[in-house]
Every structure is written in C-alpha cells, then in structure tokens.
Amino acid sequence: MARLTSGYDVRMRAPLAALVLACTPVLAGCAAAGRPDVDSVVTHFYDAYDRRDGATACSLLAPAARQEVERASGVSCSRGLLREHLPRAGNVSRTTVSGDQAQVHLGGDTAFVAKFPGGWKVVAVGCSPKPGRPYDCEVEAG
Amino acid sequence: MRSFVRDNSLSLFFGLIFLAALVGQSLTGMAEFNQQQLADSMATVSYAQYLTSSDFAVDVAENWQSEYLQFLLYILATVWLVQRGSVESKKPEETGTESDKDQQVGAYAPADAPRSAWSGGFRTAVFSSSLGLVMGAIFFASWLAQSLAGVASYNQQQLTQREDPVSWLSYVVTPEFWNRTLQNWQSEFLAVGSMAVFSVYLRQRGSPESKPVGAPHAATGVEG
Numbered sequence: 001m002a003r004l005t006s007g008y009d010v011r012m013r014a015p016l017a018a019l020v021l022a023c024t025p026v027l028a029g030c031a032a033a034g035r036p037d038v039d040s041v042v043t044h045f046y047d048a049y050d051r052r053d054g055a056t057a058c059s060l061l062a063p064a065a066r067q068e069v070e071r072a073s074g075v076s077c078s079r080g081l082l083r084e085h086l087p088r089a090g091n092v093s094r095t096t097v098s099g100d101q102a103q104v105h106l107g108g109d110t111a112f113v114a115k116f117p118g119g120w121k122v123v124a125v126g127c128s129p130k131p132g133r134p135y136d137c138e139v140e141a142g
Numbered sequence: 143m144r145s146f147v148r149d150n151s152l153s154l155f156f157g158l159i160f161l162a163a164l165v166g167q168s169l170t171g172m173a174e175f176n177q178q179q180l181a182d183s184m185a186t187v188s189y190a191q192y193l194t195s196s197d198f199a200v201d202v203a204e205n206w207q208s209e210y211l212q213f214l215l216y217i218l219a220t221v222w223l224v225q226r227g228s229v230e231s232k233k234p235e236e237t238g239t240e241s242d243k244d245q246q247v248g249a250y251a252p253a254d255a256p257r258s259a260w261s262g263g264f265r266t267a268v269f270s271s272s273l274g275l276v277m278g279a280i281f282f283a284s285w286l287a288q289s290l291a292g293v294a295s296y297n298q299q300q301l302t303q304r305e306d307p308v309s310w311l312s313y314v315v316t317p318e319f320w321n322r323t324l325q326n327w328q329s330e331f332l333a334v335g336s337m338a339v340f341s342v343y344l345r346q347r348g349s350p351e352s353k354p355v356g357a358p359h360a361a362t363g364v365e366g
Contacts, residue, residue, distance in 0.1 A: 063183070099196055099295075099298040100184065101298045114302075123183075127304065134304040135305070140304065142183075
C-alpha cells in the first residue's frame with residue numbers, strides 16, 4: 001500500500017543563523033535531512049505489517065521495542081508483533097523531526113521514530129493521544 | 143611577543159579559561175546526555191554530534207545571555223544609581239550621563255580621543271552608548287539562541303517521552319524556558335549586587351575592583 005508524504009511540520013527547525021552565536025551551527029541541518037527517511041521507515045513498517053510480514057516489520061523496530069514485543073508476547077518479535085492489533089495507518093499527514101527523535105502523524109495512527117547508528121527505527125506505534133500525558137502506544141520500547 | 147602577552151594578560155587569561163571551561167562543559171555534557179540516552183534506550187552520540195546538538199546550544203546560550211544581561215544592567219544602572227562607599231559606584235552627585243566636559247566629548251575631546259568622540263552628531267551619540275548597545279545586542283541574540291535551541295531540545299525530550307512537540311511561541315511561555323532563564327538571572331543579580339555592597343567594607347589589595355586598603359568605608363568611586 002503506497003502512502004503519500006505531505007505536510008511536514010518545520011516549526012521545530014531552529015534557524016541556523018541565530019545559533020552561530022552559540023557556536024552550534026548544525027542544529028537544524030541534520031534533522032531536516034532526516035525527514036524523508038523518517039517517513040520511509042514508518043511507511044515500510046506499516047506496509048510490512050499489513051502484508052503480515054512480521055520479520056520485515058520487526059527489522060524496522062528499535063531494539064528496545066523489539067525486545068518489548070518479545071517479552072510481552074513470549075514468542076519471537078516477528079510472530080508477537082502480528083498478534084498486536086495496530087490501527088489502519090493511512091497516509092502520512094505530518095512529520096516532526098527534532099534532533100534524533102521524530103513523530104509521524106498518519107491518517108489513522110501516530111508513530112514515534114528515533115535515529116540509531118543503523119538509521120531511523122520505529123520506537124512506538126499504535127499511539128493514541130492522552131491529554132496532558134504521554135501517548136498510549138500498542139507497541140513501544142519498554 | 144612577551145610585551146603583547148603582558149599588555150593583554152587579563153583578556154588572554156579569561157579567553158583561555160573560557161575555552162577550557164567550554165571544553166569541560168562539552169565533555170561532561172556529552173557524558174550526561176549519553177547516560178540519559180542509554181536510560182531511554184536511545185543511541186548515544188559522538189562528541190561532534192553533541193557539539194552541534196540543541197542540548198549543548200541551549201546550555202551555552204542560557205548562561206551567555208544571563209552574563210551579558212548582568213553586565214548590561216550594571217553598565218546602565220550605574221549611570222543613574224549609586225551605592226555610597228562602593229568602588230563600583232560613582233559619587234552621588236555625579237549621577238546621570240554627565241556633561242560633555244566631564245565625558246571629554248566634542249569640543250572637550252583631547253587630541254588623542256577616538257574620532258567618534260569629537261566628530262559629533264549621530265556618530266558620537268552611538269559611540270557614547272556603544273558599550274551598552276553591544277552588550278545588549280549580545281544579550282538579546284543569546285536569549286534568542288537559547289529559545290531556539292531550547293525548543294529543539296525540549297521537543298526532542300517531548301518526543302522521547304511520547305508527547306507532542308510544541309511551537310516556539312508555546313515554548314517561550316513554558317516553565318522550562320523561564321526556569322532556565324530565571325535561575326541564571328537570580329544568581330547574576332545576587333553576585334553583582336553583593337559585590338557592590340562588599341566593596342564598601344572589604345578590600346583586595348592591588349585590585350582596581352577594590353578601594354585602597356586604607357580608604358575609608360564611606361569613600362565612593364575610589365579605585366585601589
């Protein structure tokens with residue numbers, strides 16, 4: 001299932017010029033460069049989940065999230081993940097990247113993504129907002 | 143070379159310890175940041191990554207803005223306010239911007255005065271306030287940098303905790319932003335205020351920041 005990528009939220013990108021004073025000129029650059037990768041990993045994750053390809057979906061999870069799926073299900077991540085009832089994600093509607101953390105809003109779900117040495121990985125999916133509190137997520141790093 | 147070092151030893155000394163402290167801050171800051179990353183099951187960062195991170199930027203900028211604000215306020219407040227007996231204060235009868243003669247401006251400028259002191263007009267007016275203007279500009283730029291780096295750092299933390307990020311306008315009214323700001327301001331105001339009072343009664347022999355050891359406590363604006 002193909003998903004469109006649109007509506008990047010760029011409010012979090014600190015303008016580069018203002019940070020020259022503080023000798024930290026690269027605040028915004030790295031994060032901005034990561035947005036397509038963030039969307040891509042989330043899109044691929046849901047594509048794999050929808051195809052019931054647990055192995056591929058698990059390979060896109062952060063290590064701690066993978067371990068949490070295994071711990072909670074008592075079976076391998078690829079099998080345990082498919083026991084989870086994730087909502088139908090839909091298209092990407094808004095992506096926010098801040099440093100090595102990102103949030104992706106989709107039509108039917110919200111995902112959190114973080115950057116690791118091997119690239120961006122999904123740290124939480126199936127997340128529902130709770131006013132004034134952290135999102136409640138079906139799958140997340142413990 | 144030796145003469146240059148001696149003539150500029152104060153600036154060189156503070157420049158060097160500034161750099162040493164900044165390096166120390168960056169190394170310890172990276173260690174603390176990486177400890178938190180590991181606690182959050184996130185990837186650690188390299189030294190280069192930390193140097194260009196919003197976490198390092200906000201920590202640097204919040205201290206810079208408060209230091210420059212401290213000196214800006216002191217430069218401006220001491221034009222009008224006095225502390226009788228303090229070496230940091232003018233005499234009570236000298237408050238205000240003083241006369242052109244006292245300030246050696248325009249026709250009263252000595253032969254070796256900076257051109258901007260005797261040229262008159264806008265140039266002299268700007269030069270007459272240039273110290274405050276530059277200190278104020280650095281303060282506001284640092285405070286802006288603190289807010290910009292701060293919102294990026296804050297949002298990174300928000301996302302790590304699975305919470306929504308906020309806009310810059312929302313961030314600058316958060317307790318986080320004002321707590322970072324005010325905890326620095328209060329310490330600067332205390333330090334500069336107490337120094338003004340301490341210099342009435344205490345002495346540091348040889349320091350221009352102190353009155354001469356034998357000067358009476360009531361003597362105001364007398365450098366040692």
